Each structure stands twice: as C-alpha cells, then as structure tokens.
Amino acid sequence: MGEPPRLVATDIDGTLLADDRRLSPRTAGVLARITAGGTPVVLVTGRPIRWLQLVYDQLDAPLPAICANGAVVYDPIADEVLRADPLAPELLAEVARRLRAEVPGVSFAVEIVDSRQMRHEAHYPLRWDADADAIRAVESPEELLAAPAVKLLVRAGEQDPDVFVRVVAGALEGLAEATHSSYSGLIEISAAGVTKAAGLAWFAARLGIDERDVLAFGDMPNDVPMLTWAGRAVAVANAHPAVREIADEVTAANTEDGVAAYLEKVFGLD
Structure with a gap:
C-alpha cells in the first residue's frame, strides 16, 4: 500500500481508546482531519450499538460502525442499521x-x-x-x-x-x-461466517473499495479476521500475541496514541 488508504478501519477498546475508555484530543483530531480530507473511517467493534455513544461523545462527528463483531453495520447519522446477521x-x-x-x-x-x-x-x-x-x-x-x-x-x-x-x-x-x-x-x-472481516468487507464493497486499499487497526483475537483481510494490518503495541503475530506492522500502544501516530505518518499530517 504505497498510497494512503482509501478506507481506515479501527477497533475501539484497547486500540483507539486508552485504558480509561477515553479518546485523546490528538486521536479525535486526526480522525476528524482524515474524514474531512475525504477518507472514510469506520469503527469495527465487538461493542453493541448502545455502547457507542460514549465514543461518539468524544468525536467531532459520529463515525459509521460495524458492531457486535461484524453482525451489525450501523449508520449513526440516520440512526439506522444498514445490515444485520443474527443467530436464528x-x-x-x-x-x-x-x-x-x-x-x-x-x-x-x-x-x-x-x-x-x-x-x-x-x-x-x-x-x-x-x-x-x-x-x-x-x-x-x-x-x-x-x-x-x-x-x-x-x-x-x-x-x-x-x-x-x-x-x-x-x-x-x-x-x-x-x-x-x-x-x-x-x-x-x-x-457462522459472521466476523469483523465479513462486516468490513460488506461496508467496503458498498463504498466500492477493495480490501487492498483498507488500513485496519486492532488489538485482540476478535480483530484477527479483519486484520487478515485488510490490505494493511497494524497492531497496537499492547495487542494480544495472536494479533501481533499476523499484523504487518506494530504501532505504539493505545495509551500512547498509537493509531493517531500511525495515521499522522501515513497521511503526512503535522
């Protein structure tokens, strides 16, 4: 991926948020600048929809989310579920x-x-x-x-x-x-078949974006399918060994704004 990615996908807990569940101003600012520049960012999380507000309260604007480990794709602007894959x-x-x-x-x-x-x-x-x-x-x-x-x-x-x-x-x-x-x-x-990778693949296809142009961040085993699927997979330094093993690169820990630091480098942000 020589060029900047066309889509950024990031896990929330242990990756984007610090251990106190706070989003740093630096990270919020980087995400806002990327989206303002035309690159979509999607949150890909095990969290349910009802737990997203804590994150949205710390962002400049709410971001689309793939929830419940890929089972739900959510548009927060319309408060609409775009796709759901439940267990019957x-x-x-x-x-x-x-x-x-x-x-x-x-x-x-x-x-x-x-x-x-x-x-x-x-x-x-x-x-x-x-x-x-x-x-x-x-x-x-x-x-x-x-x-x-x-x-x-x-x-x-x-x-x-x-x-x-x-x-x-x-x-x-x-x-x-x-x-x-x-x-x-x-x-x-x-x-069966419902993972973060499946939810993200559906979302990327909806935008006409190939997996080779997706940059993904994660820290835990539920992130492994997504990181394996994405064109570039980045683990935070605090990640589970299973994630570090399959990641293409490792950035700083969630407590050190690892996602923001990596995105600043990729997008040439000062």
Missing part, C-alpha cells in the same frame, strides 16, 4: 444445548434488537452493563433464546479466555463463530 432462535437453541453439555456452570446472555438490548440468565454476571431500560434477566432458557440475537455471550466462572475459546469453538465447529475480546473469560459467539 433455532441456531441459538442448538448452540446453547451443545455448550450446556460441554461446559459445566455455563451461563448465557444475548444481544438482541440489533444490539440495542440485552437479555441474560439470572446467574449470568453483569460486569459492565446495568442499564435497566435495555438490560433484563429472563425467567426461562426458552425466553432467552426466543428472538434472533446478533451475539451470544458465554461465561463459566473464571476462565483463561484463550483456553476457553478453544473449548467453545470445538463444541461449535461448523455451527457458529467463537472469539474473545477481553481477558475476563467472556466468549462471544456469532453466526
């Missing part, structure tokens, strides 16, 4: 059946209504999200799995996520995608 209720039921048989003490939550709402089993631990209007415990397993879900969330007590994701992926081989984006033991499941 029958598929959710089979995934849950396999995991209940394979994993002792497993508990589930689902992202529904294009990730604007979440439903969870009573014993599922809520570690970050407690919005009473959008989040609710269900009374039965059947209720949990009754609606299409853009993401199924899986926990089973304290787990090494790299080990746990292999267990879950093995149980669901050929049925669904399993990945993780944190070190807390949370596994995230999407429909």
Whole structure:
C-alpha cells in the first residue's frame, strides 16, 4: 500500500481508546482531519450499538460502525442499521444445548434488537452493563433464546479466555463463530461466517473499495479476521500475541496514541 488508504478501519477498546475508555484530543483530531480530507473511517467493534455513544461523545462527528463483531453495520447519522446477521432462535437453541453439555456452570446472555438490548440468565454476571431500560434477566432458557440475537455471550466462572475459546469453538465447529475480546473469560459467539472481516468487507464493497486499499487497526483475537483481510494490518503495541503475530506492522500502544501516530505518518499530517 504505497498510497494512503482509501478506507481506515479501527477497533475501539484497547486500540483507539486508552485504558480509561477515553479518546485523546490528538486521536479525535486526526480522525476528524482524515474524514474531512475525504477518507472514510469506520469503527469495527465487538461493542453493541448502545455502547457507542460514549465514543461518539468524544468525536467531532459520529463515525459509521460495524458492531457486535461484524453482525451489525450501523449508520449513526440516520440512526439506522444498514445490515444485520443474527443467530436464528433455532441456531441459538442448538448452540446453547451443545455448550450446556460441554461446559459445566455455563451461563448465557444475548444481544438482541440489533444490539440495542440485552437479555441474560439470572446467574449470568453483569460486569459492565446495568442499564435497566435495555438490560433484563429472563425467567426461562426458552425466553432467552426466543428472538434472533446478533451475539451470544458465554461465561463459566473464571476462565483463561484463550483456553476457553478453544473449548467453545470445538463444541461449535461448523455451527457458529467463537472469539474473545477481553481477558475476563467472556466468549462471544456469532453466526457462522459472521466476523469483523465479513462486516468490513460488506461496508467496503458498498463504498466500492477493495480490501487492498483498507488500513485496519486492532488489538485482540476478535480483530484477527479483519486484520487478515485488510490490505494493511497494524497492531497496537499492547495487542494480544495472536494479533501481533499476523499484523504487518506494530504501532505504539493505545495509551500512547498509537493509531493517531500511525495515521499522522501515513497521511503526512503535522
């Protein structure tokens, strides 16, 4: 990629944001200058739509987002979901059946209504999200799995996520995608073929942009498909070893404005 990219795609948490979930003025400024110059920027995240406002509040203008690990493509200006690839209720039921048989003490939550709402089993631990209007415990397993879900969330007590994701992926081989984006033991499941790469490929095609002209940034295993697909893949210095292994380059850490520093160099910004 000798020329500047035609599309910039970046993960949010651990990549664009610092560890306190703040976006630095430097990074916000660089993104604003790039988009003003005509190069689109898209956020590609495991976050649900309802978690995007924290980021949008720190940007000069909201950016389009590929949410729920590629299952939802969102236009914040129109507040419109452009594309959604949920797990159907029958598929959710089979995934849950396999995991209940394979994993002792497993508990589930689902992202529904294009990730604007979440439903969870009573014993599922809520570690970050407690919005009473959008989040609710269900009374039965059947209720949990009754609606299409853009993401199924899986926990089973304290787990090494790299080990746990292999267990879950093995149980669901050929049925669904399993990945993780944190070190807390949370596994995230999407429909087969639904990844950050798939969502980004759809978005890029909509703009008439080839993958060779896409620059992508990431830090965790759920970013690997996107980084493998993009023409240039850049890991932040704090990235998971699986991401550093496949990245074309490594920039500074998220706490040191690594994405902004790399973009300043690529676009010749002072």
